Amino acid sequence: MSIGNSPEDERPFHDDREEATPSIGDALRQARIAAGLTVDDVSTATRVRIAIVHAIEADDFAPCGGDVYARGHIRTLAKAVRTDPAPLLARYDADHGGRPAPTPAAPMFEAERIRPERRGPNWTAAMVAAIVAVVGFVGFTAFRGEDSGGAKNQAAEGPASSTSAAASPTPSDTKPADQKPEPSDSAIAAAPQDKVTVQVSATDGRSWISAKDHNGRMLFDGLLKKGDSKTFQDSSKINLILGDAGAIQLYVNGKKIQDDFQPGAVERLTYTKGDPEVG
Structure with missing residues (x-):
C-alpha cells in the first residue's frame, strides 16, 4: 500500500476555460x-x-x-x-498583428504640386473679375459725381458749411462692402470641373475609410474620427470604401450626396467628373 498522491494526481492542472472561449x-x-x-x-x-x-x-x-x-x-x-x-x-x-496604421493623405497633395496638370482658362473667374471691375467703376463714378455736387454747394454756401463738409465721410469710407463676391459657404463648391473632387466628413461618428485614385494608388487608408474631414482629387476617378457608411457625409464635385447609408454598413463607391451619381 502506498501513501500519498497517485501519479494521476501529480499531472499539471489543465484549465479548460480557455478552450471554452x-x-x-x-x-x-x-x-x-x-x-x-x-x-x-x-x-x-x-x-x-x-x-x-x-x-x-x-x-x-x-x-x-x-x-x-x-x-x-x-x-x-x-x-x-x-x-x-x-x-x-x-x-x-x-x-493579426494589431490594428493597421493609417496612411497619411499628404503624398497625394505633394504629387499634385510636383506634377501639375495644364488647365484651360477659367472663364468663370474672368467674368466675375470683369463684373467686379464694372461695378467698382460705376460706384466710383457715382461717388465722384456726388462729391463734385457737394463741393459746388459748399462754395455757394460759404465757410459756414465747411464744418459739415469735413464731418461727412469721404468716398473711400462709403464704398459699398459688397463690391467683391462673398466666398462660398463650402470650399468644395469651387471644385475644378476638369477633375473629380470628393470630400468625406465623419458627421455622425467615426469610420474607417479607404480612398484610391484611377490608377489604384492608395490616397488614404485609416480612421476618421467624428468631426474629421478629408478631401481627395483625381483627374478622372476616386474609388472609396466606407467601413461605417452611416457615419459619413459625402460631397462630390461640390454637391451633397443624399444616399441613405445605413449605420455599420460597408459601402464601395466610385465617383467620376460627371457625378454626383454613384459610378
Whole structure:
C-alpha cells in the first residue's frame, strides 16, 4: 500500500476555460442563431455577400481583402446580430498583428504640386473679375459725381458749411462692402470641373475609410474620427470604401450626396467628373 498522491494526481492542472472561449466566427454564428437570423438575413441587412459571411463564421478572413475590410465586416456583422463588436475586434487585432496604421493623405497633395496638370482658362473667374471691375467703376463714378455736387454747394454756401463738409465721410469710407463676391459657404463648391473632387466628413461618428485614385494608388487608408474631414482629387476617378457608411457625409464635385447609408454598413463607391451619381 502506498501513501500519498497517485501519479494521476501529480499531472499539471489543465484549465479548460480557455478552450471554452469561442472564436470570432463562432461568436458571430452563435449570436446570429440566438437572434433568430439566417445567413441570408444577415447578408441582406448588411450588404455583405453570403460567401463572405460564411467565410467569417468559419474564421476565414482572406475573402475580406485585407485587415481594414475584415475589421469593417466584423463590426458590421456584430451590429447586425446585436452583439458587442469591441471584444471581437480586439481579438482580431491580437491574432493579426494589431490594428493597421493609417496612411497619411499628404503624398497625394505633394504629387499634385510636383506634377501639375495644364488647365484651360477659367472663364468663370474672368467674368466675375470683369463684373467686379464694372461695378467698382460705376460706384466710383457715382461717388465722384456726388462729391463734385457737394463741393459746388459748399462754395455757394460759404465757410459756414465747411464744418459739415469735413464731418461727412469721404468716398473711400462709403464704398459699398459688397463690391467683391462673398466666398462660398463650402470650399468644395469651387471644385475644378476638369477633375473629380470628393470630400468625406465623419458627421455622425467615426469610420474607417479607404480612398484610391484611377490608377489604384492608395490616397488614404485609416480612421476618421467624428468631426474629421478629408478631401481627395483625381483627374478622372476616386474609388472609396466606407467601413461605417452611416457615419459619413459625402460631397462630390461640390454637391451633397443624399444616399441613405445605413449605420455599420460597408459601402464601395466610385465617383467620376460627371457625378454626383454613384459610378
